[in-house]
Amino acid sequence: GDSVTQMEGPVTLSEEAFLTINCTYTATGYPSLFWYVQYPGEGLQLLLKATKADDKGSNKGFEATYRKETTSFHLEKGSVQVSDSAVYFCALRQGGSEKLVFGKGTKLTVNP
Amino acid sequence: DAEITQSPRHKITETGRQVTLACHQTWNHNNMFWYRQDLGHGLRLIHYSYGVQDTNKGEVSDGYSVSRSNTEDLPLTLESAASSQTSVYFCASSDDLVSGRKYFGPGTRLTVL
Numbered sequence: 001g002d003s004v005t006q007m008e009g010p011v012t013l014s015e016e017a018f019l020t021i022n023c024t025y026t027a028t029g030y031p032s033l034f035w036y037v038q039y040p041g042e043g044l045q046l047l048l049k050a051t052k053a054d055d056k057g058s059n060k061g062f063e064a065t066y067r068k069e070t071t072s073f074h075l076e077k078g079s080v081q082v083s084d085s086a087v088y089f090c091a092l093r094q095g096g097s098e099k100l101v102f103g104k105g106t107k108l109t110v111n112p
Numbered sequence: 113d114a115e116i117t118q119s120p121r122h123k124i125t126e127t128g129r130q131v132t133l134a135c136h137q138t139w140n141h142n143n144m145f146w147y148r149q150d151l152g153h154g155l156r157l158i159h160y161s162y163g164v165q166d167t168n169k170g171e172v173s174d175g176y177s178v179s180r181s182n183t184e185d186l187p188l189t190l191e192s193a194a195s196s197q198t199s200v201y202f203c204a205s206s207d208d209l210v211s212g213r214k215y216f217g218p219g220t221r222l223t224v225l
């Protein structure tokens with residue numbers, strides 16, 4: 001079945017450091033890919049998405065590019081802030097389905 | 113503003129008891145979902161509904177049931193709570209089959225002793 005694999009956390013960075021969180025997927029066909037973010041004590045929020053190969057999703061300084069050749073959707077940010085501290089989830093959705101398949105999540109802590 | 117709410121936010125119960133977690137959304141979304149979040153597992157789908165009177169099993173549905181009598185609510189029932197069901201439960205809704213975006217509630221932390 002479909003699956004999503006994220007890099008193991010936790011990840012700890014200093015403010016203004018560069019962030020990469022790796023995400024790879026296994027799926028048939030051409031799924032849509034998502035990054036969700038969960039701030040402490042809250043539910044998940046959509047951060048960005050991409051629906052086809054070579055699409056780049058971006059939001060709040062975060063970016064991720066849908067790479068079909070490497071089945072990857074790595075999350076990047078050039079300069080993280082303390083307020084970016086959260087758990088990040090990579091997810092996929094097959095076309096025609098409302099079901100999301102999530103990775104296990106990566107906890108990011110940014111220190112001042 | 114439209115929103116999705118869950119209640120209670122925290123619940124402690126005993127093994128064998130029946131527990132119902134409420135989920136209410138005011139977006140008039142057709143699609144609603146229940147997930148559980150556990151360390152090392154991420155979010156796993158329990159049940160979902162595509163509309164009134166429609167319910168479907170997710171990947172971890174054993175021991176759980178849902179009912180959809182109206183558009184706004186999808187209560188999750190644990191028929192006989194087990195310690196393995198200690199978790200954080202998230203409800204979500206969506207109405208956009210194109211974008212796939214889901215709106216999540218704040219979560220319910222359930223402890224089964």
